[in-house]
Amino acid sequence: MAGDQRLSHTDLAVLAPVGAADPDVLQPTVVQPEDRQPAAVQSAHPVQSETAGQVDPRRWRGSLLAGAVADALGAPIESKPIDQIREVFGPGGITGLVPERDGIGRITDDTQMTLFTAEALIRAHAQQRREGSSDVRYSTQLAYQRWLHTQGVPWEKARGPKNLTATPDGWLMGVPALFKRRAPGATCFFALKGYGQTGEMGTFTHTLNNSKGCGGVMRAAPAALWSDDPAAVFEIGAMTAALTHSHPSGYLPAGALAVMVHTLVRGGSLADALAACRAQLFRWNGHEETTAALDAAVDLSGRGAPTPEKVGTLGGGNVGETALSIAVYAxxxxxxxxxxxxxxxxxxxxxxxxxxxxxxxxGALYGEDAIEPTWLAQLELREVIEAMAADLLAEFGPRPPADDRWATRYPKD
Known part of the structure; x- marks a missing residue:
């Protein structure tokens, strides 16, 4: 599959009963490490971190908030020709948040799934602390099944055969706005629907499809806090994407993004972040497309002022490696x-x-204070995003919460 197609409201109304057959399972692609060295790149201008090597809360909140703001900025013009964008919004294209059919500053499934990724990682980490063990892959799978439920699939058909709960739990289930259908990607929807029927999880070696759509990378940023070890962060980020996207260019960009954010929120520069992600990418089979896409972004960034036409030479962003490449170029x-x-x-x-x-x-480079205040003021679910950012810092901080309220907020699995 070339990329992630979007499901319309009509598509979802038809698909919600979960009755269609699943795609054929393809032969697995085995991922093996390789030993290579990262390349050097040019630096940018980060906000200074007060404590180098530790997570800067301003940068971390900036990462999640700026991701959501840009999601809302891009939603009204998704897949529209640039000439049409200029005709409607002027020669500079879109320059701020604009109203859509249900309001202004509306997020899409990108931010929705990022929140569910974050919830999964907190739940897995908290369970590890409470019980001594957890399965982060299964926790992430169930979080995505809860997201699937918010898109209109009955819980008994979304939860999968291992889960017998009558209703989905966790505090995100109490956020009504998350139940809005925002044209979710078809690859995510069908892969998760398939899990609801079979209980089979996508992994690096058990493939569900051959998709390298951008639906894996766009939700992976929370993996940046999973560990102090970049290799572990890369693997967790890639794992979250491999649950639905089985092509290496579908899941390796997610690992790369997680490592880049991991580096930036700890005070690193863009040069540091790119070097760190390359060091991890080169250890995985199938990295060539993602590596080449990053090289193209670095090369293009030195060729004068950015334009939409230059962005277009990197691709459309509908597949994992070009979504990452465009983001890095910008x-x-x-x-x-x-x-x-x-x-x-x-x-x-x-x-x-x-x-x-x-x-x-x-957002991880410049921090939350650099985000245009009027955009933040109009951002849908800003308070929810800020709460999740704070909870991630708490769980992965030096003194994670241990009270009953935290266990209720983030229960097992």
């Missing part, structure tokens, strides 16, 4: 968070996903 080609977001969405392709990935990067 970050490298600008010296301002908000300018980077606008570069990342003003093009012919998958604007909300390229924006979301770019926002995760530049």
């Amino acid at each position: 970050a490298l080609a600008t010296n301002d968070l908000n300018a980077a977001l606008l570069v990342s969405v003003n093009h012919d392709g998958d604007s909300d996903s390229t924006g979301a990935v770019c926002g995760n990067l530049v």
Whole structure:
């Protein structure tokens, strides 16, 4: 599959009963490490971290918030030709949040699934602390099944054969706005629907499809906090994507994004982040497309001021490696968070996903205070995103909560 197609409201109304047959399972692709060295790249201009090597809360909140803001910026112009965008919004393209059919500043499935990724990682980590063991892959799978339920699939058909609960749990299930259908990607929807029927999880060696759509990378940023070890962060980020996207270019960009955010929120520069992600990418079979896409972004960033036409030479962003490439290019080609977001969405392709990935990067680079205040004020679910960012910092901080309220908020699995 070339990329992630979006499911319309009509598609979802038909698909909600979960009755269609699943795609054929393909032969597995075995991922093996290789020993290679990262390449050097040019630096950008980060906000200074007060404590190098530790997570800067300003950068971390900036990563999640800017990702959501850019998701909302790009949603109204997703897959629209740049000439049409300019005709409607002016020669500079879209320059701010604009109303859609149900309001302004509306997030898409990109931010929805990022929140469920975050919830999964907190639940798995908290269970590890409480019980001594957990299965982070299964916790993430169940979190995505809860997201599937928010998209109209009855829980008994979404939960999978191992889960016998009558209703889905966790605090995100109490956020009504998360039950909005925002044209979810077909690959995610069908892969999760398949798990609801069979209980088979996608892994690096058990493939569900051959998709390298951008639906894996756009939700992976929370993996940045999983560990102090970049190799572990990369693997967790890639794992979250491999649950639904089985092509290496579908899951390796997710690992790369997680490592880049991991580096940036700890005070690193874009040069540091790119070097760190390359060091991990080269250890995996199938990295060539993602590596080449990053090389193209770095090269293009040195060729003058950014334009939508230049962005278009990197691809449409509908597949994992080009979504990451466009995001990295926008970050490298600008010296301002908000300018980077606008570069990342003003093009012919998958604007909300390229924006979301770019926002995760530049938010982690410049911090939350750099985000345009009027955009933040209009952002849907801002309070929920901020709460999840705070909870991630708490769980993965030096003194994670141990009270009963935390166990209720983040229960087992």
